[in-house]
Amino acid sequence: MYRLTEEGKKYLSEGLPEINLVKLISQRGPLHVSQLEMENKQIAISWAKKNGWIVIEGGVIKLTEKGAKAVEEESPLLKALREVDVSGKCSDEKLLEMLIKRNLVKKTREFPEVEEISQLTPEILLSEIWRVKPFKKYDVNAPAPELYPGKKHPYVAFIEEVREKLVEMGFEEVKSPVVEAEFWNCDALFMPQDHPARSLHDIFHVKHPRKAEIKDKHLFERVQKTHENGWITGSKGWGTWDQEKALNLVLRSHTTPSSIRYLANLESGKEAKVFCIDRVFRPDVIDKTHLMEFDQCEGIIVGKHVTFRHLLGMLKEFAKEVLGTEKVKFVPHYFPYTEPSIEMYIFHEKLNKWVEVVGAGMFRPEVLKPLGIEYNVLAWGFGFSRLAMLKLEIEDIRYLFARDIEWIRKFPVMKCLL
Amino acid sequence: MDKKIPGDEMPVIEVEKNYLIKLCGIPESELREVLTLVKAPIDEEEENIWKIELTPDRPDMFSPEGIARAVKGFLGMETEIIQYPVMDTEIEVKVEKVSARPYIACACVLDVELTEERIKSIMHLQEKLHETIGRKRKKVAIGLHDLDKVTAPFTYAEFHPKEIAFAPLGMDEELTLDLILERHEKGRKYAFCLEGFEKYPVIIDKYGEVLSFPPIINGRLTMVTEKTRNLFIDVTGTDKRAVEKVLNILVCNIAEVCGKIGKVKVGNEIYPKLEPEEIDVNVAEVNRVLGLGISEYETAEILRRMRYSVVEMKGGVLKVLIPPYRVDILHEIDIIEDVVIGYGINNIIPELPKIPTVGKKHRKEKMSEKIREIMVGMGFHEILNFMLSNKEKQFIKMCVEEEECVEIAKPMSLEFTVCRKWLLPGVLEFLGENTHRSYPQKVFEIGDCVIIDEKEETKTRTIRKLCGAIAHDKTNLTEIKSVVEAVARELNASLVIKPISHKSFIESRRGEIYLNGKASGFFGEIHPQVLANWKITKPVVAFEISLEEFIS
Known part of the structure; x- marks a missing residue:
């Protein structure tokens, strides 16, 4: 398989420089090299000379007979270039060699002949074979494997x-x-110590470690007094309070x-x-x-x-x-x-x-x-x-x-x- | 939804619908509405029975008579404290020292007319009082007797378990006290109240006949029937105030429909003590709490409907008398609650509080949310486990030495006996239960663990951790290392990995994770023995780190 290089693509659309040169001379007559203004001037002169289309005498470019003919006919090289562009191949080995030599065409990996494209691959994309081959028809309703994105619970x-x-x-x-x-879970909430909600049946008591140590001693004392006699809250209180119970650990x-x-x-x-x-x-x-x-x-x-x-x-x-x-x-x-x-x-x-x-x-x-x-x-x-x-x-x-x-x-x- | 407080189950009583309607004297449809407004909504109903849900603070409403009293007040049909007929009697109870239940209060209700539904309602009340305020009879227990079957004076004393015998309710033969505890259904159920006492409480009459063996059972002799004309009530217990209040509830609720209350001399005291207690209610305070802007006069009117008496209004302060059957009034605030109930909560126009505050998530949660995003981004599924676990899961199945951890005193099942120290066991348990599901499986959990810490007030610390695991045919150390590195990078933490000898992982395929120079966790390939313990049939790699360093 072959495909056009960037230069090859440019020539395909703009014409080969040597052809462009002979066309110019045939229109304008002989020209001094210094007066010639065109892209790829050196390439054009060099190839036109090699092909025997022009001669340069005293700095003046003149068209040969062969050159005049070349203006009339379609360039075989350009034709070969077009063939490679369309089919990836070239029937004329010599012309292909020439194209490769001039770096207008590059060889790509060989592919087995495919009638239609199923899985699109980097090779297919590189070879641009997709331009000429049909895509295999897919059924959008065909089953796809289930996908479960990672997610939060x-x-x-x-x-x-x-x-x-x-x-x-x-x-x-x-x-x-x-x-x-228990102090924070119940006592500070003024739940009486014999409240049913505080029994082993209703709160998980902790066996190990067993006792807390309440750091705010003043608060501890105020809560105690509130349970015992209402302290200054205006309440009757519950009458009793056991600080050991308040220190029990629970979940x-x-x-x-x-x-x-x-x-x-x-x-x-x-x-x-x-x-x-x-x-x-x-x-x-x-x-x-x-x-x-x-x-x-x-x-x-x-x-x-x-x-x-x-x-x-x-x-x-x-x-x-x-x-x-x-x-x-x-x-x-x-x-x-x-x-x-x-x-x-x-x-x-x-x-x-x-x-x-x-x-x-x-x-x-x-x-x-x-x-x-x-x-x-x-x-x-x-x-x-x-x-x-x-x-x-x-x-x-x-x-x-x-x-x-x-x-x-x-x-x-x-x-x-x- | 959930009971807000554990164990605070709302007492439910069954009432005969027609009996309650008759007591209240209003149409059924109206009664249904009012019941919800006085804290006595119908929870369930069958043909002729309403199951009414009450609140534990109002034991005086645990019978249809008590509910009717509240309903009639609420509707203004009958207001203020009722003066039930009270008379003196010659009846006396001698009180000796009783260690198991030092307090006793007694009363009579004379000239009662007991129908089947009234007896049922009294028995039901007794039972509910036992369950709630009586703390399963330990704190307060009640005995109801046919007064005419025995002879005063009575004696409340304690006896050795074999010293005295009588035929308990529901049995024909006479049994000693220890045998009653052993053989009688109630004996077995309530024996715990007498645990540790050498002598048991008994009430006997002038001739040694047994009325009651509190808090277990009454004698068969004094059983109450429809023929009973005069009732004798004993209330015993460990809390004087509760004992006295329960007696008040009983006599008031019985007298609400029939009979005259008879005073009894108990030791040096005369019961029942029906003189209402007095409390000051400041109308400014009422409005400061409720935001209603109601007047002295309105407040007094509402309180009278809530069955209080208001005897004086002066300078914005009401002198309020509390009905003798109310046990829940500890503070002015309890009266204020009745003001709002009487006013009608749904008559109040709600208003949004205007307090300028800035909302903020706790850093622990903010942090966890971010980590969750990272794990989800790497394709992990979040899982959720219980925090309660057991030692087998936490240590044995993980092939690690048992360590100190938080242990529960009375676990409900062997499944849940300790607080988890780490997340990996739960994550592996999860994988072990999903071996029939498609692989790869990538899961993580972010959750709290509890560790022992003597320096803390609660001797423990709640630690947030992250654990992730991957299971599939080809997983390996490299795969989990990439995850660990990604997590460390996102945490903006420096990562150093050092060798570790952690028995849950395969030797040399395990590492200790140091984040910002601190030992934070570990990762590796799970040891095949551990996989076998959890019945996992695919290779598993995992990591676990503590997030605490990044929270504070």
């Missing part, structure tokens, strides 16, 4: 969505340790310790909006709707002028932005560390019923005073994993942690959008 992708939304709403994210002191059973730890460090007089999305642990029997560990999302608003009315406003906004609905209603409820406490229901179009989604309330004075917080604090929280089930349309909560690569490969990323 669907549940994690959904968590990222909600996190993004809460940040947009002006909340700052906070964290707390997985292994937590955090809710995300509220992150809010409480944040409040304990909050500068006096500062307003704030913070949230937390994290794993929590409870000794449940695993089934379609229960896991021993799942995620919770919660947030608090600290503000000089915030009131219960703002709690409702916040929840409504949350329902609109995160849950995608404005159909909400509130019912009174009970949580040990908030008062008043409420639950927000949203109307679930698919299930055609009201479902409770968010628990909320205002932290009790017995919680806030020991932390040194003077302002009202609005708090809300919900089981994130259950929300994800609703949004990702998963019937069985265990699927969130399923060890099944196919499920991850095939779960459409768009379903994870808010």
Whole structure:
């Protein structure tokens, strides 16, 4: 196979320089070399001389008889050049040799004769054989192998969505340790020490290591007094408190310790909006709707002028932005560390019923005073994993942690959008 | 959705629908609406039964009579504290030292007319009180008796388990106390309340007849039936306030429909103590919390509907009397909650809080999101595992020595006994369960692990880690090294690799990863023994690094 070089292509379109030269002389008559103005002047003169088309006498170029004939006839060399361009071959060996010698044509790799092109290859592209051969017809409906792009876990992708939304709403994210002191998990929340939620059946107690050491001794003491007799909070308190129990280590059973730890460090007089999305642990029997560990999302608003009315406003906004609905209603409820406490229901179009989604309330004075917080604090929280089930349309909560690569490969990323 | 607080299951009581409707005296449709507004929504319903979900702070509503009292108040049909008829009696309970349950309070309800549904409702109330405020009878236990079957004065004392015998409810033969704990169904169920005590509490009458063996079972002798005319109630326990309050709930809820409350001398005290406690409620505080801007007068009107009495209004402060059956009022804030319930939450126009703040992700998550992008870019699939694991998975199957880790005291199953220290076991477990799926498999996990750290308040530290693994026929050390190098480059960290003797990997095909000069993790070809332990049939290469250095 042969193809034209850049020079060869140029000559094919503009003509061979020696032909151009004899044509010029035949039109204008003999010319002095110095008067000749054309491209590739030296090449033209040299080849015209070699071919015996011109003679130069005293610097003047004159056409020979042979030269005059060459003007009339089509140049065999140009013809050969055209042949190579079209077919990649040349029937005249001598002319081909000449073309190669003049670097107008280059040899390329040999190809087996193909009737049609199937797989396009670099060779086909280089040889430009595609100019003359037809493409094999392909069926666009023929099956293609499945491809699964690398991706985030669907549940994690959904968590990222909600996190993004809460940040947009002006909340700052906070964290707390997985292994937590009962003090932060319960006592600082004014949950009485004999509260059923604090039993071994409802919180994972840690066997090793066993005891925490609360660094803020003053806070520890204030919480103790609040439990014992209400301290200065105006409360009756619970009557008793055992500091050894408060030091027990547990796996955090809710995300509220992150809010409480944040409040304990909050500068006096500062307003704030913070949230937390994290794993929590409870000794449940695993089934379609229960896991021993799942995620919770919660947030608090600290503000000089915030009131219960703002709690409702916040929840409504949350329902609109995160849950995608404005159909909400509130019912009174009970949580040990908030008062008043409420639950927000949203109307679930698919299930055609009201479902409770968010628990909320205002932290009790017995919680806030020991932390040194003077302002009202609005708090809300919900089981994130259950929300994800609703949004990702998963019937069985265990699927969130399923060890099944196919499920991850095939779960459409768009379903994870808010 | 989720119960917000673990273990805070909302008590559900079953009521006869028609009985409740009759007590409330309003049409069914209206009652359905109101129930949700007074913290007593219908959870489920069958033909003639409503299952009503209550909240643990309102044990006084654990019976239809208590619910009716709240409903009638809410609608303004009956307001303020009810003065139930109370009379003196000659009945006395002598109290001796009882170590297991030091506190006792008793009362009578006389001239009762007990129908089947009333008895059912009282029994149900008793049972719910045991479960909730009674902490499974340990803190408070209740006995209800037919007063006319025994003779006062009664004595509350403690006895050796073999010292006394009687026929318990539900049995014909007389058994000693230890045998009751052994043989009676309730004995087995509640024996834990008496664990560690040599003597057990018993209430006997003038002639030594046994009324009750608290908190286990009553005697058969004093069983309450429809024929019972006079009730005697004993409440025993370990918390004086709770014992007294439970007695109040019982007598008030029974007297709500029939009978007169009879006072009993118990030791040196007279029970029940029905004199309402007093509390000051500051209307400015009500408005500071609720944002309603309501007046003294309105507040008082609402409180009367919520069954409080308001005896004085002065300078924006209300003197409020608390009904004797309310156990949940610890603070002014608890009254404020009732103000908002009485006002009607859905009558409040919500308002967005105007607090100028800047939203921010936690650096740990921001960082994790970036790493996730890098791993996904290299074609990895993210997986998600539990943080709870066990020693077999964390150490034995990985062929490494057992190390100190966080251990759970009372695990629910052998599957979950410790907090994971590292991610690789979970990643390999995942690969081991996907051997029937197409290869190559490239997976990663970003998640928290917990390590012991004596310097920390909680003696532990929560560490974020990254682990990646590749499984296919031709994977090798070079392939995972490229990944490690790419991750280090994207972390903008200097990478040095040193030899390591980590038994999960093949010798000489493993390295320790130093990022910015700190030992951060390791990588290599997983040892065939480890692969066999996880039932993986393809070669696997993996790496794991801690991200903590890049978070703080």
